[in-house]
Amino acid sequence: MRRAMFALLTALAVGLAVPGSAFAVRGDLVLGVVLEPPHLDPTAGAAAAIDEVVYANLFEGLTRIDRHGAVVPALAESWEVSDDGRRYRFKLRQGVVFHDGSSFEAGDVVFSFERAMADDSVNAQKGLFEAIESVTATGPYEVEVHLKRPSGGFTFDLGWGDAVIVAPESAQTNKSRPTGTGPFRFKHWAQGERIELERFDGYWGSAPALQKVTFKLIPDPAAAVVAMLAGDIDAFPNFPAPEALARLESDARFTVVIGTTEGETIVSINNARPPFDDRRVRRAIAHALDRQAIVLGAMFGYGTPIGSHFAPHHPAYVDLVARYGHDPDMARALLSEAGYAQGFKATLRLPPPSYARRGGEIVAAQLAEVGIELEIIPIEWAQWLEQVFRGKDYDLTIVSHTEPMDIGIYGRDGYYFNYESQAFRDLMEGLKLASDDEARYRLLGQAQRLLAEDAVNGFLFQLAKHGVWDAKLKGLWENSPIQANDLTDVYWEP
Amino acid sequence: MALYLIKRLAAFLITLLASAIVVFLVLEVLPGDPASIMLGVNARADTLAALRAELGLDQPAWLRFIRWLGGLVSGDLGNSYTYGVPVAELIAGRATVSVPLALGGMLVSALIAIPLGVIAAAQRNRAADLGISVFAQLAIAVPNFWFAILLILLFSVMLGWLPAGGFAGWEAGIGPALGSLLMPVVALALPQAAILTRVTRSAVLDVLGEDYLLTARAKGLSRAAALWRHGLVNALIPVVTIMGLQFSFLLAGTVIIENVFYLPGLGRLLFQAIAQRDLIVVRDVVVLLAGAVVLVNFLVDLLYGVIDPRLRREAAYV
Numbered sequence: 025m026r027r028a029m030f031a032l033l034t035a036l037a038v039g040l041a042v043p044g045s046a047f048a049v050r051g052d053l054v055l056g057v058v059l060e061p062p063h064l065d066p067t068a069g070a071a072a073a074i075d076e077v078v079y080a081n082l083f084e085g086l087t088r089i090d091r092h093g094a095v096v097p098a099l100a101e102s103w104e105v106s107d108d109g110r111r112y113r114f115k116l117r118q119g120v121v122f123h124d125g126s127s128f129e130a131g132d133v134v135f136s137f138e139r140a141m142a143d144d145s146v147n148a149q150k151g152l153f154e155a156i157e158s159v160t161a162t163g164p165y166e167v168e169v170h171l172k173r174p175s176g177g178f179t180f181d182l183g184w185g186d187a188v189i190v191a192p193e194s195a196q197t198n199k200s201r202p203t204g205t206g207p208f209r210f211k212h213w214a215q216g217e218r219i220e221l222e223r224f225d226g227y228w229g230s231a232p233a234l235q236k237v238t239f240k241l242i243p244d245p246a247a248a249v250v251a252m253l254a255g256d257i258d259a260f261p262n263f264p265a266p267e268a269l270a271r272l273e274s275d276a277r278f279t280v281v282i283g284t285t286e287g288e289t290i291v292s293i294n295n296a297r298p299p300f301d302d303r304r305v306r307r308a309i310a311h312a313l314d315r316q317a318i319v320l321g322a323m324f325g326y327g328t329p330i331g332s333h334f335a336p337h338h339p340a341y342v343d344l345v346a347r348y349g350h351d352p353d354m355a356r357a358l359l360s361e362a363g364y365a366q367g368f369k370a371t372l373r374l375p376p377p378s379y380a381r382r383g384g385e386i387v388a389a390q391l392a393e394v395g396i397e398l399e400i401i402p403i404e405w406a407q408w409l410e411q412v413f414r415g416k417d418y419d420l421t422i423v424s425h426t427e428p429m430d431i432g433i434y435g436r437d438g439y440y441f442n443y444e445s446q447a448f449r450d451l452m453e454g455l456k457l458a459s460d461d462e463a464r465y466r467l468l469g470q471a472q473r474l475l476a477e478d479a480v481n482g483f484l485f486q487l488a489k490h491g492v493w494d495a496k497l498k499g500l501w502e503n504s505p506i507q508a509n510d511l512t513d514v515y516w517e518p
Numbered sequence: 519m520a521l522y523l524i525k526r527l528a529a530f531l532i533t534l535l536a537s538a539i540v541v542f543l544v545l546e547v548l549p550g551d552p553a554s555i556m557l558g559v560n561a562r563a564d565t566l567a568a569l570r571a572e573l574g575l576d577q578p579a580w581l582r583f584i585r586w587l588g589g590l591v592s593g594d595l596g597n598s599y600t601y602g603v604p605v606a607e608l609i610a611g612r613a614t615v616s617v618p619l620a621l622g623g624m625l626v627s628a629l630i631a632i633p634l635g636v637i638a639a640a641q642r643n644r645a646a647d648l649g650i651s652v653f654a655q656l657a658i659a660v661p662n663f664w665f666a667i668l669l670i671l672l673f674s675v676m677l678g679w680l681p682a683g684g685f686a687g688w689e690a691g692i693g694p695a696l697g698s699l700l701m702p703v704v705a706l707a708l709p710q711a712a713i714l715t716r717v718t719r720s721a722v723l724d725v726l727g728e729d730y731l732l733t734a735r736a737k738g739l740s741r742a743a744a745l746w747r748h749g750l751v752n753a754l755i756p757v758v759t760i761m762g763l764q765f766s767f768l769l770a771g772t773v774i775i776e777n778v779f780y781l782p783g784l785g786r787l788l789f790q791a792i793a794q795r796d797l798i799v800v801r802d803v804v805v806l807l808a809g810a811v812v813l814v815n816f817l818v819d820l821l822y823g824v825i826d827p828r829l830r831r832e833a834a835y836v
Contacts, residue, residue, distance in 0.1 A: 062556065062600035062794065070558025144568040148557040199602045215601065215611055216782025217685055240684060244777040246667055247683055251780075254674040254682040406550025406795050413559055414551075427560065 050516040051235035053497070055509065056248055056260040060216065060241045063199035066185035067140060070148035072426065072507040075185035076262075077219055077239055079508035082123075083188035083204035086114055086133065087179050093338070093428070093505030095179050099128065099189055099205065100167075109174030109459050116165040120228045122191045123209040130161030136189045137169075149186035155456075176459045177429065184506065207232045207512050217241060233499075233515035252278070252492060259493035261500055261509050266324040272492050282326055283489040283503035284337045287426040289327070289379050291372075291387060291482030294418055296442035299368060306479035308358035310348035312394045313387065317350075319485050322382035326488035332472040333431050336486055337503060340465040344476040344483075355394040367395020370419040374400060375408045379487065380422040387422065387482070416440050424487050428506050431471055434480060443480045526819075530812050537808035538590070538801070542583050545797045551575075552599045552795040573599050586801065600796045608787065609803060615685050616784040619699055619706065620768035624761060626707035627714055632750070632757065634711075635718020639726060640745055650715060657712035663774045666705035670778075673701060683779040702779045706772060710764050717760050721753035728752070754825050762818035766811040770803070 061073040066083060080088060086100035097103075100114040120128035137159045140147040147153070155175040162168050171178065181187065194203035202210045209224040219239040223232060240257055242248045245265035251257050252272065263269065273280040291309070299305045315329035328336050331344030359365065374384040381402060388398040398420065403411065412418045418440075425433070433439050435452040451471045458464045476483075489504045499514035553569040554561070570576050574585075589596055595605035638650040674682040680701055686694035725731065726749060734744040773785030784803065791799035 060790070063602050069556055070561065071556075143564065144571075146557065146565055146569045146572065148561045148565065150562050150565050151560060214685075214687060214782065215603075215608060216786060217687075217780070240780070242683065242780045244780065247670075247778050247780055250667065250670045250675055251682045254670070254678065256674070256682045256684065404550075404793060406555055406793070409554045409559070410549045410551060414554065 049233075049518045051233070052237070053234050053259065053511070053514065053516075054238045054240055054257045055511075056240050056242045056251060056257040056263075057509075058241075058243055058248070058262060058264050060243075061219075064202040064210065064213070064219075065190075065198035066188055067136070067190060068146050068148075068199060075507050076509050077221075078202055078204070078206075079185045079188075079506070080206060080510040080512055081208045081221060081237070082202050082206045082210060083185070083190070084206050085182055085184070085188040086116075087183040089180070089183040089428075089506045089508075091501045091503065091505070091510065093503075095183055098183075099133075103179070105459070109176075109457070110171045112169040112171070112178065113162075114167045114169070116167060117228060118165050120205050121226045122194065122205055123203045123224055123226075124191070124194055125226075126191055126193050128189070128191070128205055129164050130167050132189055132191050133167045134159050134161050135192045135195075136187075139190070139195065140187070147186055149184060152181040152184060152187055174457050174459065176456055176464055180429065185508070208234075208237060211236075229512075232512050234511060237511055259491075259497055259500060261489070261491050261493070262504075263490040263492045266326050266488075266490050269324070269326075269490060269492070277495055278492055279495045279497070281489075281491040281493075281500075281502050283491060283501070284328065284335065285426065285487045285489045285504040286335050286428040286430075286506065287424040287487030288330060288333050288335065288430075289383070289422070289424040289484045289487055290333065291484060292412075292418075292421045292423055292441060293481050294416065294420070294440075294442055295444075295480060296416075297419060299362065299364060300419065302362045303479060304358045304362040305364065306482075307348065308355040308362070308394065309391065309396070309482050310479045311351045311355040311358065312391050312396070313348075313482050313484065314350040314390055315345070315484055317390070318383050318386045321386045322379055323485070323488065326490060327485035328488070329485045330483045332476045332483055333425070333434065333481070334468070334472050335428075337505075338429075339461075340468040342469045342472045344472060347476045348479065352394050359395060364395070367397065369397045369399065372398040372400050373408065373412055373418050373421040374402050375405055375421070375423060376402075377424070379424060383484065384422050413440050416442060420482075422484075426487070426507065431468065431475075434471075434475060441480060443478070445474070445478065448474055526816060530809075530816065533812050534805060534809055538587065538805050539583075541801050541804045542579075542586070545800060546579055548795075550795045552797060555795050556600060586798075590802075590805065595802045596798045598791075598796055598799050600791070600794050600799075605799055605802045608799065609784070609806065612782055612784045612787045614688060615699075615781055616769055616772070619702060619772065619781070619783060620765055622699060622703040623706040623710060623768045623772075624765050626703055627710040627764065628761060630707065630711040631714030632718050635715045635757075636722055636745065636750060638715065638719040639722035640741075642723065647719075650719075654712040654715045657708045660709075662705050662709050663778050665708060666701065666775055666778045669701045669705060683781070685781050698779075698781070702772075702775055702781060705775055705778075706768060710768070714757065714760060714764070718753065718757050721756045722749055725749045725753045751825060755822060758818055758821050758825065762814050765814050766807075769810060770807050 057076055059073040061077055062069055062071055064074060064078055066074045066078055084098045086098060087095050088098035090096050099117055099120065101117050102115045104113045116130060122128060137153060137156065139145060140150060141153045141156060155171045155173060157170045157172045159167060159169050188204065190198060191203065207224055207227040207229065208221040211220040211222045213219045218241060221237040223235045242251055248260060248263060249265050249268040252260060269280050272278045293300045293306055295301060319325060319327040319329060329345050330336060331347050334341050359367065372384055372388060374380040384400055388400055391398055412421050432452050434443055435449045448471065451467055455464060455467045458467060491500060493500055496517045498517055501510060552573065553566045553575065557565060557569060574582065597603065598605050598608055601608065634650050638647045641647045670682050673680045680697055685698045688695050731744055731749055734748050770784045770788060772783060773789045776783040776786045788800065788803045
């Protein structure tokens, strides 16, 4: 018995030590992810974890967002926009097949859009389709979309995971058996453990270099580090343990790439609740914050300070970090002016992520310096959604808004910041009507400045993307313009 | 005997019903809306309402409770809110990891603890006893997830003998599957073994002073034979009781170890379901675990009858 056990262990050791055939280029990839998607239908759930598996790999939309954040054609070969910006004519690609063999044509686009817009739709981003008045197939490979009003970012919106094209034959079962038009097809999901994809031979575009992809679910940061070191996984595009990055960087086996995401991490302020309804108090908070200290202390130095609600990597970005420099004296002066020379007490609700829990302690210490005493209340996401987001029953909270181009939330009626500004709403209206880049960038710049002037929230930093992968692996995204793990261009160096 | 069994069965069902009522009420009071969690912050009110209708969340609480109970009785545990698949499937899948993990943990822990406990009792206050006591103290004090990471660093990172985590799946073969469970079992077994060692030791010590052992020695049995054949069996009752309690813990209390080794077990399923407000999974798993605990206790009671014939006779009158 003992001999058999030893033989077994030796066999295991040998089997694990030999890194596959040394002569052929590797075609398989094991990717680590932290969160398990609840299901695999990106049109029926908000979890970023879904898009991190399926976006660009299994499903495609009319357009696609590439690694630079630009809109590129996908299932729509080209499109024309009418002069008034309200009519889009999409010319669809021909010869495209879904993973179950059914062919892709205009009817599928109409079906997908109408499904998203229906009364009983469970599309988490139904608002993307809000501007659509009608969708019609004007030919087997031509679709015309009429908008209620012009929407400058329409083609960008169509590139979101929630707008991918699905087939009527398979839409109902996409949650557990996703069927799309992408270069990979779904193979197997061992719930709680891993998701397996394989190359789809009927893909319309150029075949990906990878033949087999396994997403391994590793929620624990320590486990992620050892899994990387042991070679159990080849890549971890959103590595959860930034404290270990220095060690991995010094190891020649790995490449560490720090990129940017669309996650603006902010101290959200309830603008409707005194004393936060006074702009001087909000400006005092902005001066009391030392963003660099928070990035160093809570994020191990990874993260870019921001001065408004916009991603630094975007061409329309305006650097407003210096608008409210770290100045505790100025903060105290502003508080006195507002009538709070003795300071005041408030609560700070913190959801689970480490940027909130760790960052929250530093923020509390910085605000205490100017007389604002914060009671830290750690809560989980379900409570945050209910109390803070829907109930708007909070003073301050720390959260990261990770949707791309989401500055429009400041103009949304009843959004949890309780920020009411007609000037801002006018800017957002103008943005919807503007379709050329120069006009859009100008308006976005004005919007950023307005948010900074009004000190709506305490803008902290942009979340960094910590990517770790095998040094021989190429093609993974450096930044995260949308939440996705696009594997179409990933390959192993021989 | 039949009356005894019927009474036990009735107690079993009443416990299940009580736990069902308690878990349902607690989850009703818990803040957090499953639809909001699933659809996120950008979802509109009409989308949320549509999802709630789809999940049956818009019905009154008593109706949902009755339906759920009916489902439990007929074996239909409903569909998970987050995953959309039948809960029974989810639980069955996770059980293929958790049950072997729990059994393995218990087996290894018993294999370590019982001999050590007996030796410690036999060598009371001598070197061996002190050594075993120190080992037991250490094993209880060391956090098992830290110990788990040490194991991974040694056997996966440095030696490359075992995978750092994950479950290869039974379909990959017994070897790889057991290989994935080896380190988790050891990490789980160690603190349990330490506790069991101390329990065994004190149970055997109690028994050492008994007259029947003296009689056994007088009849000519060696010290060791008397201890193992007569002493241990009579000391087993507290040991088996503790093992029963440990099994219940090992079945679902292993969420930290499951996280470190990223195993798809029941503990993690329950933990994630609570965070995601997948209330139906939480309810089903909790009731099932309550049932499992009662069942294990029942088996332990039966085992008492096997170990101690005196209890068999008494049981007939219960």
